[in-house]
Amino acid sequence: MTSNKYIHKLSLFLILTSSFFLTQGCEKDLPRFVEFEPYSFTNIDKDGGMWKQVHMTGVEQIIIDAPAAPTSDAYKIEVAAAKTAIAAMTADDEEALKYWGNNPIVRWNEIARELAAKYNLIPPPNADGTYTLPDPANPSKFPYFPFAHPPYSSRAYAYMSVAQFDALIAAWHYKYKFGRPALHKNDSSVKQLLPTTDLPSYPSDGAVIAAVSREILSAMFPLEKDYLKSKADESKKALILSGLHVQSDVSAGDSLGRGIAKVVLQRAAGDGMRFAQTPKSISDSIKNAAFARFGWKWTNQETPERPVGLTPFFGKVETWSIPDLVAVRPPVPPAIGSAEFNKAADELKNIANNITTEQRKIANWWSDGFSTTTPPGHWNRFASDYIVKYKYSPLRSARTYAYMNMAVQDAGICCWDAKYYYHYPRPIEAIPGFKSILGSPNFPSYTSGHSTFSAAAAAVLANIFPSEKKQVDDWANEAAESRIYGGIHYRFDSEAGLEQGRKVAAFTITKAMADGAN
Amino acid sequence: MLIQHCKNTLNNFSALYNIRQILLLIPKSNALISIFLTGNKLIKIKSVRNKILIFLTFLTLLKTTASMAQTPSDALMMDNNELCIAMIYQNDTWDEYWEGALLRDNQNIGILTRNTIMPIMAYGISSKFNVIIALPYVTTEASRGQMAGTSGLQDFGIFAKFSPYELKKESCSISTFVTGGFSVPASSYLSDYMPFNLGLGTQEFSLRGVLKYEHKSGVYLRGSYAYLHRTTTEAERDYYYADGSYYTTTMDVPSASNAEVALGGWLFNKAIQLEAGYVTQTSFTGDDIRRQNAGQPTNKMDMASINGRLRYFPSILKGLSIMAGYSDVLSGRNVGKSTIISGGITYQFMLKKAQS
Numbered sequence: 108m109t110s111n112k113y114i115h116k117l118s119l120f121l122i123l124t125s126s127f128f129l130t131q132g133c134e135k136d137l138p139r140f141v142e143f144e145p146y147s148f149t150n151i152d153k154d155g156g157m158w159k160q161v162h163m164t165g166v167e168q169i170i171i172d173a174p175a176a177p178t179s180d181a182y183k184i185e186v187a188a189a190k191t192a193i194a195a196m197t198a199d200d201e202e203a204l205k206y207w208g209n210n211p212i213v214r215w216n217e218i219a220r221e222l223a224a225k226y227n228l229i230p231p232p233n234a235d236g237t238y239t240l241p242d243p244a245n246p247s248k249f250p251y252f253p254f255a256h257p258p259y260s261s262r263a264y265a266y267m268s269v270a271q272f273d274a275l276i277a278a279w280h281y282k283y284k285f286g287r288p289a290l291h292k293n294d295s296s297v298k299q300l301l302p303t304t305d306l307p308s309y310p311s312d313g314a315v316i317a318a319v320s321r322e323i324l325s326a327m328f329p330l331e332k333d334y335l336k337s338k339a340d341e342s343k344k345a346l347i348l349s350g351l352h353v354q355s356d357v358s359a360g361d362s363l364g365r366g367i368a369k370v371v372l373q374r375a376a377g378d379g380m381r382f383a384q385t386p387k388s389i390s391d392s393i394k395n396a397a398f399a400r401f402g403w404k405w406t407n408q409e410t411p412e413r414p415v416g417l418t419p420f421f422g423k424v425e426t427w428s429i430p431d432l433v434a435v436r437p438p439v440p441p442a443i444g445s446a447e448f449n450k451a452a453d454e455l456k457n458i459a460n461n462i463t464t465e466q467r468k469i470a471n472w473w474s475d476g477f478s479t480t481t482p483p484g485h486w487n488r489f490a491s492d493y494i495v496k497y498k499y500s501p502l503r504s505a506r507t508y509a510y511m512n513m514a515v516q517d518a519g520i521c522c523w524d525a526k527y528y529y530h531y532p533r534p535i536e537a538i539p540g541f542k543s544i545l546g547s548p549n550f551p552s553y554t555s556g557h558s559t560f561s562a563a564a565a566a567v568l569a570n571i572f573p574s575e576k577k578q579v580d581d582w583a584n585e586a587a588e589s590r591i592y593g594g595i596h597y598r599f600d601s602e603a604g605l606e607q608g609r610k611v612a613a614f615t616i617t618k619a620m621a622d623g624a625n
Numbered sequence: 626m627l628i629q630h631c632k633n634t635l636n637n638f639s640a641l642y643n644i645r646q647i648l649l650l651i652p653k654s655n656a657l658i659s660i661f662l663t664g665n666k667l668i669k670i671k672s673v674r675n676k677i678l679i680f681l682t683f684l685t686l687l688k689t690t691a692s693m694a695q696t697p698s699d700a701l702m703m704d705n706n707e708l709c710i711a712m713i714y715q716n717d718t719w720d721e722y723w724e725g726a727l728l729r730d731n732q733n734i735g736i737l738t739r740n741t742i743m744p745i746m747a748y749g750i751s752s753k754f755n756v757i758i759a760l761p762y763v764t765t766e767a768s769r770g771q772m773a774g775t776s777g778l779q780d781f782g783i784f785a786k787f788s789p790y791e792l793k794k795e796s797c798s799i800s801t802f803v804t805g806g807f808s809v810p811a812s813s814y815l816s817d818y819m820p821f822n823l824g825l826g827t828q829e830f831s832l833r834g835v836l837k838y839e840h841k842s843g844v845y846l847r848g849s850y851a852y853l854h855r856t857t858t859e860a861e862r863d864y865y866y867a868d869g870s871y872y873t874t875t876m877d878v879p880s881a882s883n884a885e886v887a888l889g890g891w892l893f894n895k896a897i898q899l900e901a902g903y904v905t906q907t908s909f910t911g912d913d914i915r916r917q918n919a920g921q922p923t924n925k926m927d928m929a930s931i932n933g934r935l936r937y938f939p940s941i942l943k944g945l946s947i948m949a950g951y952s953d954v955l956s957g958r959n960v961g962k963s964t965i966i967s968g969g970i971t972y973q974f975m976l977k978k979a980q981s
């Protein structure tokens with residue numbers, strides 16, 4: 108009798124306990140990309156082919172052939188092929204079609220961010236206490252090339268965005284020059300599976316974006332060439348399945364995109380980035396010059412000590428819009444031990460001792476450290492969200508990314524100029540016994556990179572999306588504040604960074620205002 | 626008998642907790658605790674409802690089982706209301722950890738120390754059914770580098786232990802136990818702050834089966850297997866990389882299995898209990914810590930460890946015991962190569978005098 112009672116209890120116990128597990132099991136489906144539905148564009152900017160390009164010298168610098176007429180046999184064969192492909196569409200193809208949508212630039216930006224996160228890992232120390240740096244000539248030798256730190260990533264985003272923008276201006280030019288209607292407009296039996304536009308289909312803007320993005324990212328992340336090819340192929344297949352394009356639209360776009368990427372990559376090859384990570388001798392002389400000038404110098408605090416900071420000569424990389432770096436260089440920071448310094452140091456100590464959950468959250472939210480998309484990536488995420496929110500066309504999207512990322516890279520260059528000119532020590536170095544909840548990066552403190560990047564990005568986004576000005580300004584201020592909460596920047600680093608970022612962005616915005624898009 | 630039962634309860638319980646202490650992970654605010662303590666609006670209602678539902682079901686289960694054990698006509702049940710209280714201290718240190726499969730040191734951490742003070746209460750609802758609660762307080766710090774350690778309450782745990790079958794012979798006895806457990810973060814600690822995190826920041830449902838053989842000489846062999854179901858934890862960032870992109874603050878914390886074998890015995894007329902054990906823990910899913918990256922709660926965390934335990938029952942006070950333990954991680958993946966020293970004191974007594 109007693110044992111029956113217990114068996115009964117045991118069964119009940121087991122059944123109920125197991126049911127917890129089963130109920131919980133379904134909750135772990137987590138989003139791997141930003142989900143949004145394909146949308147109709149608010150404006151297709153028919154005159155977009157007349158906008159001023161950033162780097163290319165003319166819309167026909169890369170020539171594409173005139174398309175075959177809709178009445179031609181060549182076109183009819185392509186239509187038949189497209190229809191066959193559409194008829195054979197699988198469920199996976201439908202997923203891919205929805206994923207790429209009709210503005211795949213948003214996806215390419217996402218892909219770039221993922222690669223930045225994947226490669227944003229600092230080289231570990233060797234057993235003998237030395238460090239080996241990634242070698243662009245031998246990218247697959249550990250530590251893998253690149254180390255996609257914030258300067259590197261800001262540059263990758265900028266080159267990709269500039270090439271996308273220049274390529275789409277050329278594409279728009281050709282689209283309206285040739286005026287080939289979309290496939291479903293030529294053949295009413297073809298069902299169009301993405302929201303309609305009146306955009307001419309030759310060359311396919313999606314193919315231009317796929318080609319240009321693939322080429323730039325393959326140069327920036329050479330170990331990802333196969334992955335990028337597979338993404339480009341998937342994207343191009345979706346273009347045919349959308350009912351908007353035939354193969355020659357896609358091929359022409361591909362050829363235009365590759366041609367423009369090649370020209371833009373020539374700029375990248377000579378922009379000074381390959382000298383940014385200086386040898387120790389140069390790094391030491393930069394450090395000594397700062398010490399002679401100001402009486403302080405920054406030193407890496409890790410064990411073993413990293414002998415050279417991150418990209419001391421990133422400040423010498425060619426800017427997109429800044430005529431004179433010194434003109435946007437912030438004033439000299441407070442001397443170590445001065446009243447102003449002590450005030451900033453006391454604030455940090457006070458925060459470290461009494462940090463609130465809210466402050467901790469802000470520090471982590473903006474941390475954007477190793478294995479993340481970096482602060483420039485964080486702002487590309489915001490730009491992407493606004494592009495979708497405001498239903499921007501591919502051309503408007505490219506313009507948004509291009510100006511924002513040029514401003515962000517320029518902000519990085521100016522910030523790095525200040526960092527190595529002033530060579531200011533981090534709080535963990537200058538405040539005895541100080542500990543932080545974020546790791547201190549391997550470069551000097553003044554000015555704050557986060558603040559500079561963020562203020563520049565916010566200024567460009569506010570210019571493009573005026574009704575979001577308050578939001579983006581709040582974000583930039585919060586990003587600047589987050590570094591103080593994290594214990595890795597003094598307040599004066601952040602304030603000077605914000606000011607510097609705004610100054611830098613003003614040059615970019617002046618350029619944007621004159622490009623014919625407004 | 627009851628005393629014996631209570632001892633076993635605590636032994637198994639601390640074995641279960643040891644595992645959690647060894648983990649490298651870091652905390653973050655937890656959905657359930659947030660809704661109870663702060664009413665955090667960021668949480669998805671649906672999932673919270675689910676979680677609350679599950680929690681309530683669990684409480685209902687406890688109640689149901691309890692009321693079944695106390696039939697209205699059986700006033701003598703009060704005789705079994707024995708309470709054990711315990712205070713356990715653990716000192717967990719490591720100077721090497723596994724970054725994926727690579728065992729390495731990190732001179733910017735030096736020695737990582739994790740100290741835990743854990744009050745435990747175990748209550749005998751009947752001689753066959755016990756309920757245990759525990760609330761560890763944890764501090765972490767590194768001996769080198771400039772990263773700040775943390776401290777605070779870790780996870781509140783409640784465990785129901787049931788003895789469904791027992792066989793007693795003259796020469797030996799065989800006993801079985803089933804333990805169901807639930808734990809939930811007791812503070813808003815951040816799990817995504819490895820290796821300083823207080824805990825995994827997740828709810829954990831555990832189900833453990835224990836089989837024990839004891840010879841009349843006092844020598845016993847015990848084996849157990851547990852399934853640890855972990856929910857998710859919340860990071861303080863809405864994008865993270867774990868073998869690809871995740872666009873969410875939610876991190877999937879791998880569920881795991883835990884198996885133990887232990888050989889023990891009683892000496893000096895049951896004044897001393899000695900035990901040695903081998904424990905393995907294996908995550909069912911999860912990614913590896915990447916080179917020179919910090920760990921994160923999504924990591925696959927595996928380990929195998931050996932442990933030894935000594936328990937002394939001084940004759941000066943009936944119901945008192947003093948415990949000491951040692952545990953060493955032999956192999957692992959994405960965990961610290963921990964050495965754990967623990968000590969504790971337990972006291973058990975009748976909550977109410979038996980009604981005569």
